[in-house]
Amino acid sequence: MWGEADLQVADSRAYPMIGVQTASNRRTYDAPLEAAVRRFQRRHLLQEDGVVGEQTRLALNTSVASRIDQLRVNLERARWISPMQSAEPRVWVDIAGYRMHYVRPNGQHWDARVVVGTPRRETPIIHSTISHLTINPSWTIPPTIMREDVLPQVRADINYLARKNIQVISPMGEPLVAEEIDWQHPGGVMLRQVAGTGNPLGRVVVRFPNDDMIYLHDTARGLFQRDQRALSSGCIRVEGVAELAQMLLQDTGSRYQMSSLLKGEVIAM
Structure with a gap:
């Protein structure tokens, strides 16, 4: 010690x-x-x-x-991470170092720069299993972002929703009429931004079960050049996420190709 x-x-x-x-x-x-x-x-x-x-x-x-004190905390964190590193393959994110690492089944290492959460909206420490990819995703706006960022804009101008291609839906996914909602007290409505160039998730999302609605995804490419990259609302933006997604497909035996999926092409399986 x-x-x-x-x-x-x-x-x-x-x-x-x-x-x-x-x-x-x-x-x-x-x-x-x-x-x-x-x-x-x-x-x-x-x-x-x-x-x-x-x-x-x-x-x-x-x-x-x-x-x-910082060294002590990080030594303890290293102790937590050690058991996770015994199983391969694995993906892990060095939040403080702004890097993501992928150890492939063949032992090959791949890493990339990432953008993580701000001190106000930190990226949580999560241990989960990657379950699937989403191509050209819609974005269901998380409660904190909806409450602190989006609702003030909607209350000031209801047309904000149309400009941002945001749909208003019920908790069951049924479409609602924005003009019929009391935006001072919207209740349990949800907001979902459709897929497209303005969607903050970009074109590829790597998903894994967690209660914080945190994912690995695309976009904000200009931010990867910065030295300090604690700039997101909690999700992890990955430089070269399409390359990561292709490796995950290949390493799990899938015949899908990201280039075809991004073009909307479907192959016979």
Whole structure:
């Protein structure tokens, strides 16, 4: 078991330049200091711009005791994950590192960048089994997003629903007339956005049973270039999700091809 002294030694080894960097003028933000800031940002998954903004300043001011607590928490998380890694194949998401990993039945490893939930709407830790794929999905808007994001828009302008191709349905899936709903007190109505270019799930969704309505899916491709990618409402957006889906089909013995499915073509099985 690691003690505090061990963690402090590990921290000093991880940051070998701490305590030895000097500057001829401590009031000058020169090139060596900017390079040190960029290294710090890269190590902490911050935007590597060399600017000491709010997030960088918060990270710099984090105490050694807090870093030790973070290490303890992550060591415990690693202990939880260890039994899951004994069975293959497996898909797992490193939420803090913004990466998804897939170990295939043949032992091949595949990984991709992901976008995960914001601190306000965190991606939960889930252990489940992938059950199926959905091509060109509709999106049933989760309760939190409906309450906090969509309803204020609908109350301000009922035409918001039509512009976003959102259908109003009952809990049984029956269509309802939007103009007949009291949007101040909508009750148990549900909102479903039809498939299309504006659908936030994109064209491919990898689904697995869970109570949080969390999936692996497409879209938001411009966000994958960012260093910090805690930007979603909880779901996990996967760069190259169609490639992942094709591997899952292949590895489970399916003859379907993603290229044909995305074009709406059906093959004889």
